[in-house]
Amino acid sequence: xxxxxxxxxxxxxxxxxxxxxxxxxxxxxxxxxxxxxxxxxxxxxxxxxxxxxxxxxxxxxxxxxxxxxxxxxxxxxxxxxxxxxxxxxxxxxxxxxxxxxxxxxxxxxxxxxxxxxxxxxxxxxxxxxxxxxxxxxxxxxxxxxxxxxxxxxxxxxxxxxxxxxxxxxxxxxxxxxxxxxxxxxxxxxxxxxxxxxxxxxxxxxxxxxxxxxxxxxxxxxxxxxxxxxxxxxxxxxxxxxxxxxxxxxxxxxxxxxxxxxxxxxxxxxxxxxxxxxxxxxxxxxxxxxxxxxxxxxxxxxxxxxxxxxxxxxxxxxxxxxxxxxxxxxxxxxxxxxxxxxxxxxxxxxxxxxxxxxxxxxxxxxxxxxxxxxxxxxx
Numbered sequence: 001x002x003x004x005x006x007x008x009x010x011x012x013x014x015x016x017x018x019x020x021x022x023x024x025x026x027x028x029x030x031x032x033x034x035x036x037x038x039x040x041x042x043x044x045x046x047x048x049x050x051x052x053x054x055x056x057x058x059x060x061x062x063x064x065x066x067x068x069x070x071x072x073x074x075x076x077x078x079x080x081x082x083x084x085x086x087x088x089x090x091x092x093x094x095x096x097x098x099x100x101x102x103x104x105x106x107x108x109x110x111x112x113x114x115x116x117x118x119x120x121x122x123x124x125x126x127x128x129x130x131x132x133x134x135x136x137x138x139x140x141x142x143x144x145x146x147x148x149x150x151x152x153x154x155x156x157x158x159x160x161x162x163x164x165x166x167x168x169x170x171x172x173x174x175x176x177x178x179x180x181x182x183x184x185x186x187x188x189x190x191x192x193x194x195x196x197x198x199x200x201x202x203x204x205x206x207x208x209x210x211x212x213x214x215x216x217x218x219x220x221x222x223x224x225x226x227x228x229x230x231x232x233x234x235x236x237x238x239x240x241x242x243x244x245x246x247x248x249x250x251x252x253x254x255x256x257x258x259x260x261x262x263x264x265x266x267x268x269x270x271x272x273x274x275x276x277x278x279x280x281x282x283x284x285x286x287x288x289x290x291x292x293x294x295x296x297x298x299x300x301x302x303x304x305x306x307x308x309x310x311x312x313x314x315x316x317x318x319x320x321x322x323x324x325x326x327x328x329x330x331x332x333x334x335x336x337x338x339x340x341x342x343x344x345x346x347x348x349x350x351x352x353x354x355x356x357x358x359x360x361x362x363x364x365x366x367x368x369x370x371x372x373x374x375x376x377x378x
Contacts, residue, residue: 111253113287114210116351117322117344118313121306122152123272124202125340126298132163132338135273136305138176152307154179157273168276168333175274185274188267191368192222192356194242197259197283198270198326200224201342205351208287208322215248215255222356228257240264240279255287266369270328278332285326290343295321298343313345321345 125134135157137150156176159169178185188195195203205220215228228246238245238261245261262268262281270277290298299315302308314320322344329337360368 109252110210110250111255111289112210113255113289113322114208116205116207116347118205118347118349119201119302119342119344120204120309120312121302122202123150123155123306124204124342125198125271125305126301126342127305127340129301132336134338134340135159135161135164135172135271135275137273139179141307146303146307149303149307150305155273156180157271157275163334163336163338164275165333165335171276172273186267186369187269187272187274188265189221189272189356191267192360192370193265193267195219195221195224196242196262196268196270196277197226197244197246197285198328199272200226200243201324201326202272205347206344207351215257220351221354234258234260244281244283253288255285257285257287259283259285270330276333277330280332281328281330283326283328285324287322287324290321290323292317292319292321295319295323295343295345298323298341301341302343312347312349314348315345319345 123137127133127136137154137156138158139151139154139156141147141149141151156179157172159172159176161169164172175185184190188199189202200219203219203221203224207218209216209218213230215230217226217228219225226243226246228248230248232247234245234247240261240263242263242265244259246257246259248255248257250256260282262277262279264277264279268277269275270281324342324344325339326342327337327339328334356368357370360370
């Protein structure tokens with residue numbers, strides 16, 4: 001348990017800002033947690049409060065009425081959030097070693113995109129300002145500090161987006177009607193299933209490990225891992241898998257990853273609105289480092305569409321940014337390829353542990369479809 005002797009930084013103004021955010025949004029759970037921290041441990045610590053806000057936002061607690069919180073998430077989650085916030089007195093996430101050059105590529109030509117990156121936004125994708133782009137939320141917040149952004153408690157995808165074929169638009173429309181009725185629909189996240197690409201980009205935090213012959217992605221939600229083989233082609237016959245077969249290479253200062261061969265499960269979706277995909281899904285990712293001026297445009301698009309856990313990502317002029325621009329095509333679902341971005345920054349909080357199997361009741365009285373055995377194997 002942190003105490004004054006451990007030198008945890010104190011920032012009353014930041015604490016007051018986040019406390020006011022919780023109070024203004026009528027969130028009894030968030031407000032009670034902030035009061036608890038302040039009462040139990042003296043002056044509020046700036047590092048605790050962004051972490052608490054981040055974890056609540058990632059699980060859809062902020063901007064939600066207390067009765068809705070009780071319907072959609074177990075009470076023990078709130079206790080976990082408070083515990084995580086109190087424990088957040090250790091250094092921020094570590095950074096990975098720089099990549100090692102090989103072959104014709106020199107160390108100078110390979111961008112160092114390694115380390116831990118954070119995109120603290122829900123639902124996650126940053127729609128482009130023009131051209132075919134991702135589905136956005138028809139339900140918008142009407143009040144509060146982030147009024148006008150998408151309402152994360154009503155994920156009602158815009159089924160009129162021209163990228164959608166009629167069958168896919170109908171699926172999206174049905175999902176939206178379910179959300180508007182006050183219930184929810186199963187998705188990879190709440191069913192503890194592999195999220196696949198590009199759905200996994202909505203996880204928020206990720207760590208990128210660069211090695212000579214491979215790239216590894218570690219995502220902060222439910223211990224998800226992706227492996228990318230460098231400078232190799234796809235096999236002639238790809239065995240379908242949850243995250244597909246990924247191969248990568250560098251184009252100047254850009255890491256390019258091509259992924260095909262996706263397995264189609266009962267909750268196959270490309271986003272949190274429930275947009276489906278087929279086995280024909282093809283995703284191309286392009287990662288490049290940006291300075292603040294170049295990253296600002298993507299963060300502004302992010303703030304216009306998504307709800308953001310403020311104070312969790314470094315957004316200073318001197319900060320480092322990694323922008324992912326990805327393009328999706330699937331002839332079984334989409335009328336055309338479409339693109340969106342994710343603009344990552346360095347985190348200002350520790351990596352929280354999200355374990356889906358510890359919170360399997362995703363709706364009152366309804367358990368997630370976690371694979372179980374009817375009889376023991378021995």
